[in-house]
Amino acid sequence: MTKIFITTRFEGFHCWPAAPDEVAFLRDPHRHIFHVRCWRTVSHDDRDVEFILWKRHVDFAIRTLLGESDTMKWSCEAWARAIGCKVDADTVEVSEDGENGAVWLSGSH
DSSP: EEEEEEEEEEEEEOOTTOOGGGGGGGSSSSEEEEEEEEEEEEETTTSSOOOHHHHHHHHHHHHHHHSSOOOOOHHHHHHHHHHHHTTSSSSOOOOEETTTEEEETTTTT
């Protein structure tokens, strides 16, 4: 089995209203550059899925989610699940500023 992946990123703002006192600053809206990596299984070795086209599809899905959903309280976990379901990915990783994040696996809706 072979999997391909694409990477992309986007600017977003969010907050965590229920943040513990030790990180109370997370309760307020703050900016991140969210880093995204999506994996997808391919069936052969001759570019079954073109990277550039799939990346465009993922970027469009992210823009759509930003435009259609109230993402202000979304976690990396929520972003990974939403992106994965929208683009038919096997696995999606979303991190805040390329540091801490979450991984969603297909079938773990």
